[in-house]
Amino acid sequence: MVSFEAEGRSMSQQRVREALQAAEGYLSGEELSRGIGITRAAVWKAVENLRRQGYDIEARTGKGYRLRQSPDLLRRETVEPYLTARRENWQVLETVDSTNSLCRRLALEGAPDGTAVLADCQTAGRGRRGRSFQSAAGKGLFFSVLWRPHCPPEKLLPLTALSAVATCRAIRRVCGAEAQIKWPNDLVLGGKKLAGILTEMALEGESGEISHVVVGIGINVHQKKEDFQGEVGEIATSLDRELGGSVCRGQLAAALLEEMDFLRREVLLAPEKWLEEYRSACLNVGCDVQLLRGEERQRVHAVAVDEQFGLVVRHEDGQVETVRSGEVSVRGLYGYAE
Secondary structure, eight states, X not given: OOOHXXXXXXXXXXXXXXXXXXXXXXXXHHHHHHHHTOOHHHHHHHHHHHHHTTOEEEEETTTEEEEEEOOOOOOHHHHGGGOSSOOOSEEEEEEESOHHHHHHHHHHTTOOTTOEEEEEEEXXXXXXXXXXXXXXXXXXXXXXXXXXXXXXXXXXXXXXXXXXXHHHHHHHHHXXXXXXXXXXXXXXXXXXXXXXXXXXXXXXXXXXXXXXXXXXXXXXXXXXXXXXXXXXXXXXXXXXXXXXXXXXXXXXXXHHHHHHHHIIIIITTOGGGGHHHHHHHXXXXXXXXXXXXXXXXXXXXXXXXXXXXXXXXEEXXXXXXXXXXXXXXEEESSSSOO
């Protein structure tokens, strides 16, 4: 239970932040104290707390406080203004173990089709094959959506590919950048990994029908090179690094919500609508790649993407094969994207 004292501190902090954001110049501690109705000491504590959250607040003797720059917070109130229509059943959390895991729990509790979760930080983010996904606070956009489609499971084979197109569309809409797709589930910008997609499906035990599906998307937004740990630093990038500026996560989150809603409504059961868009963005086609099946690696040439979004490859002996995202991983021979 939150104490009245803690609620009072939070309210004072919010009002100090709003006053500084509204001011055109400096506000003295006395002006803030008088205007908000709190003590000078409470003003100082609120300013220090805001600084710890990333607000760049200048203090100058004889003038007072001035807000120089606000952090790119991911909150419901920073996403909602960018939505073009009202949307139900979505939430933004500061911290979660995994947005996909939370959506799966919500599904078991009866959450409706279209339930979406966004988070500023994940403590146990996951990628394909159980790999961890680095998800530090204030750096990325972590998103999952729960769907309950009424169709045979095989109709959802292209879902990961379609979600990649939706993510490319959201990035283009906000940043003007043309991300590419590394088959089957990664987005690439500047030759390095920008985003990843994890799709998880649950079936009804007796009927084999779809109970629910969860699509998780993680996009690197504000990371610098030193923010990526270990070998990830050599293969990963962020929107800020590639575009040389600061991207608004609230705006990107709103675009991603709407592009995924459009996918659910218009494209999920008619994937051919986005097939050519996927083919144009897929950077593997025309390149030599490696197929990884367990410990076995095979060098093949990627020929095309078929109508079911499978990757058509030609082996060195001339044999042609179509691989599906659930069967293999694809890696370049000479770097991440190749």
